[in-house]
Amino acid sequence: MKDTIQHRDGIRLTLSNDTEIVFDGDAPGDVTVLSHAHGDHLLNNSARAVTSELTAALSNVRQSEQTLTTTTHPTVELFRAGHIAGSRAARVTDPQTGRTYLYTGDCTTRSRLYIEGFTPVKADVLIMETTYGKPAYRFPPIAESLEQIHTWLEETMDTVVILFGYALGRAQKIQHILSHSPRSRVFITDAIDQLNGIISSHRDLSFDARLYDADVELREGDALVLPMSTGRISWIESLVERTGAITAGFSGWAIDDSFIYQRGVDKGFVLSDHCDFDELVGLVESVDPEMVYTTHGFTETFAQYLTKHHGYDVRALKQNQSTLTEF
Template identity: 25%
Template sequence: MMRPQDLLQPRPEGLYCSPGDFYIDPVRPTPRAVVTHGHSDHARSGHGIVLATPETLAIMTERYGADFAQGRQPVAYGERVDRDGVEISLAPAGHVLGSAQAVLRWRGFTAVVSGDYKRRRDPTCKGFEPVQCDLFVSEATFGLPVFRHPPDTEEIARLLHSVRQFPERAHLVGAYALGKAQRLIRLLREAGWERPIYIHGAMQRLCALYEDLGVELGPLEPATAERGGDLAGEIVICPPSALQEKWSRRFADPVTAFASGWMSVRARARQRGVELPLVMSDHADWDELISTFRELPEALLWITHGREDGLLRWAELEGRKAQALRLSGYEDEED
């Protein structure tokens, strides 16, 4: 009988596919890598051949330069390629632009390595598509019942209400530069915000790349030092770290906000000095993780990089086979 470990094994470099001789999201340079998405804990430079979606390869080129790998193999969603008898395809993961689940088929066995994923609508990327499988490898970033994220529209409405309530103050919104910032901008546009949105210099290149890849973001302006005192009533998006840096002091009495799933933990908001916590995540919350597992009723579950214990207990109560897959080197970009 086919065993999952005959196809996939955790190694220090990452999750290794032995029959196909490649790694998925390796944390160290490897000869052959499949990369699920462009966040730096999953997409690293220095590999031999990198297989990923065209969007993820474009993001890696923007972040690391044209020589980030010795070679690259773009694979569109649904396209199938062969690696030494292992069939590889990519399915949308709904995490950020170009994010994918790696679908491996070998000797009648199907394994899906989901990378990072979310289940709610995101206007900047294709939504998650479940793939029936024998093994599903899932993250567990928000794998506790306490994590139930509110609708994005409610959080955007809270931000816009604060802008109307405090027109004399700029609103500085911390958001991760890849994925979260662009999603936040698109949601603001859908909510009717047509004025320019001001962005930190660290956001400019990735926002420009999103536009080049077909994601319209509307008018964006740089949040320069000269404009700092003139942005009352405006929305400024910056990396979360910039909220604590000298850069933020150019704004007179700003409202500090932070868009992250961790903002449901009020102690974290207080520790960061966040006045307006916005609970917005690019990861699945507890209910979305559970609903995903239920959509894949035949799959053995491997749970990794997150809060595995809660999901393992749920699986035990549901009579599902599950185990922790403790891969190292993966951090939560929202934290």
């Protein structure tokens, strides 16, 4: 049997011996691989997965109704993906043909703060995320972004700042940045605190933020870190009005001027856990595969660019299509 790659519930790779590898999905298969613990990748019906110990622990906190345990499989190797703490890329080797498949999951080749960037490994077939797979998404150097953030934090010491980022990944990086700022009182929510604890127990990291509740009176110079999804909730709007707080969002999408209006924040800073466009191109060149499959984000745009400008054979994976018969 020839190998196939499908986008069903997650990405399904069927090897030449009929072994089915499922990446970041609950579709039935022989092996399940979980790249990281963000909500859009978590497993609902799987009890075992090839994943990092940290990702399994984070998954169990975020999905308390089930317990995920780690396992291994002789066809699967894991590599640090550089996305968030615990994230992994996976390379699968077909035991009959020796053909190799690299699944990046969400990844970043750029090192930043306490996260080491993904070092691409060689593979015959590359299955890659393309969240920012459009030429407009070229990020400034991380040192430049951090300098802008630190300068702003110092210039706004006379007021409260409310900082928005994903509860897992971005929120911890924002806390890390704040620990090197003049702001001595940093507050977080229970959800972020719980994730902090899991990460600290697996990594040589500590977070000194305090829990925020209704009894806390925010004052000049304080910082409150909240999940991005809470930005337009009424109690946040009331808090801003009561304290005169300035709000800021942290994301790769902040490269767009429209970011602050779409997110409803006063300031936007480029701080991403994904590769930008040039880093995606560099990743492909480093892996140098025979075939590339794109998934998530600007899949068609990036596929067309790689084919036209770099000569790669590229297909954009689409939901419920098979790479052998349905393109």
